[in-house]
Amino acid sequence: MKNFFQFTERNTSFKQETLAGITTFLSVAYILVVNPLILSQAGMDRGAVFTATALTAIVGTVLIGLLANYPIAIAPSMGLNSFFTFSVCIGMGIEWQVALTGVFIAGVIFMILSLMKIREKIINAIPEALKHAIAAGIGFFIAFIGLKNAGIVVGNPDTFVTIGELTSPKVALAVIGLIITIFMMVRGINGAIFYGMVIMTIIGMIVGLISIPSSIIGTIPSLEPTFGVVFMNLQDIFTPEVLAVIFTFLFVAFFDTAGALIALTSQAGIMKNNEIPKIGRALLADSSAGAIGAVLGTSTPATSVESSAGIAVGGRTGFTSVIIALCFAIALFFSPILSVITTEVTAPALIIVGALMAMDIKNIDWSKIEIVIPAFLTIIMMPLTSSVAMGLAFGFILYPFVLIAQKRYKEIHPIMYALCLLFILYFIFIA
Incomplete structure (x- = not known):
């Protein structure tokens, strides 16, 4: 094995x-x-x-x-x-x-x-x-x-999103779980994310926020x-x-x-x-x-x-x-x-994991404008549109465009040209 x-x-x-x-x-x-x-x-x-x-x-x-x-x-x-x-x-x-x-x-x-x-x-x-x-x-x-999912951020008609009601019991449970999990992670405890979810579930049952099956x-x-x-x-x-x-x-x-x-x-x-x-x-x-x-x-x-x-x-x-x-x-x-695995229980894990995955941003060369623009819009459009595909769309369209503007079209893989055209047609189609 x-x-x-x-x-x-x-x-x-x-x-x-x-x-x-x-x-x-x-x-x-x-x-x-x-x-x-x-x-x-x-x-x-x-x-x-x-x-x-x-x-x-x-x-x-x-x-x-x-x-x-x-x-x-x-x-x-x-x-x-x-x-x-x-x-x-x-x-x-x-x-x-x-x-x-x-x-x-x-x-x-x-x-x-x-x-x-x-x-x-x-x-x-x-x-x-x-x-x-x-x-x-x-x-x-x-x-x-x-x-x-934790209720830490919520919808707002004026600003799209805003801070949630942190004193709400379920939001408070998620915040406490986030703090506990972060504490265990920075202390180097293996399995901190898993243990954090278990602790949150137990706390939720004790205070009556999570129903006992x-x-x-x-x-x-x-x-x-x-x-x-x-x-x-x-x-x-x-x-x-x-x-x-x-x-x-x-x-x-x-x-x-x-x-x-x-x-x-x-x-x-x-x-x-x-x-x-x-x-x-x-x-x-x-x-x-x-x-x-x-x-x-x-x-x-x-x-x-x-x-x-x-x-x-x-x-x-x-x-x-x-x-x-x-x-x-x-x-x-x-x-x-x-039923005990609620969104409040899993929310801290997603927040922390998101932070760990975002560390990959350090591998992008932020000194080159032709990299910065498509990379930044790829990143920002995913959470703003709630779609991975939409983030890719902006990156795949802009990457060939900026290199062509620099007369570096030979550096672009033919497949990237095809993807750029495909996403443009997709936007026209959904419009």
């Missing part, structure tokens, strides 16, 4: 990988509650979606762990499940069965692109400066999500309402509306996953010389999870940026992913206790 996952080469251990896997699971487990809640608003059976969510996460996470040896979780994307429900099903009036078929087709196309190594070539063609900007931008994005073991809901419905609606995808939906799923998921993989492999020390080893296998695992997830009955999965929490604890190999998948399997039987 140690040889297969290269424990010695990556300076890790069973204990470290196990702790990292549990930490990542606790950070991403909310998807088991939130994904069914969101997709049920499109008319899908909530119980079936719960089971499909867990099984999709198990399959995708095991695949990326065994095939690519990455300490990463794959689970249904929060952004894409909202797009599926509110834009496609409710906004466009497309039945969820047809929309799910679109997700399946997008997953199959992803698999083909991965097998042809097209996705791998695109990721390797991204300039090193933009890769560091992507990693840092996702750090800011994750921290913003954590601050929002009335039961521990629950029955696994049936997949029957959603399983295999994609094969019954293949004839309905050949309409302009559904084809546009498929394109959007492809486009956003492609670059969300690309950005997340770049950031997470950089954080884990896997990316070397601006290239990511076994990236093709990781992309195949991700795309396979997309097709399988649609068959089971959930919207598009993606590489979970919350994996950064486990990496921060010390996850370095695919054994972390195996532990994550095992936790998802156990969660199928112990669904009642998932």
Whole structure:
């Protein structure tokens, strides 16, 4: 086992990988509650979606762990499940069965692109400066999500965001958890993020902010309402509306996953010389999870940026992913206790991990204006638009533009020209 996952080469251990896997699971487990809640608003059976969510996460996470040896979780994307429900099903009036078929087709196309190594070539063609900007931008994005989930920052009609009500009990719990976790981290305590979540949960139960589960073991809901419905609606995808939906799923998921993989492999020390080893296998695992997830009955999965929490604890190999998948399997039987993993519990982990990922900003050459402009906008647009893909869009459009302005067009990889044009067309399309 140690040889297969290269424990010695990556300076890790069973204990470290196990702790990292549990930490990542606790950070991403909310998807088991939130994904069914969101997709049920499109008319899908909530119980079936719960089971499909867990099984999709198990399959995708095991695949990326065994095939690519990455300490990463794959689970249904929060952004894409909202797009599926509110834009496609409710906004466009497309039945969820047809929309799910679109997700399946997008997953199959992803698999083909991965097998042809097209996705791998695109990721390797991204300039090193933009890769560091992507990693840092996702750090800011994750921290913003954590601050929002904690209630430390809230919406404001005049300034868009503002400070939250810090005296609110749940916000105070998150703030206390953040302080405790930071204290343990600066003291050099291994697993500080994980221990911080455990301590917060216990405190929350004691003061009554987190409900104590009335039961521990629950029955696994049936997949029957959603399983295999994609094969019954293949004839309905050949309409302009559904084809546009498929394109959007492809486009956003492609670059969300690309950005997340770049950031997470950089954080884990896997990316070397601006290239990511076994990236093709990781992309195949991700795309396979997309097709399988649609068959089971959930919207598009993606590489979970919350994996950064486990990496921060010390996850370095695919054994972390195996532990994550095992936790998802156990969660199928112990669904009642998932209620204790609230957004307030996971918020401090996301804030701290975001800070750690933002450290990649130091690798960008801030003395060169042609690097600063696309890198800065890549970083800042991710949290401001709540989209990794949008951050990439600004960077990929501006990077070729500034180099062309300096008559350095020969330094630009042809793929970057293609991506620049593609994102321009995408903006025109969504407009």
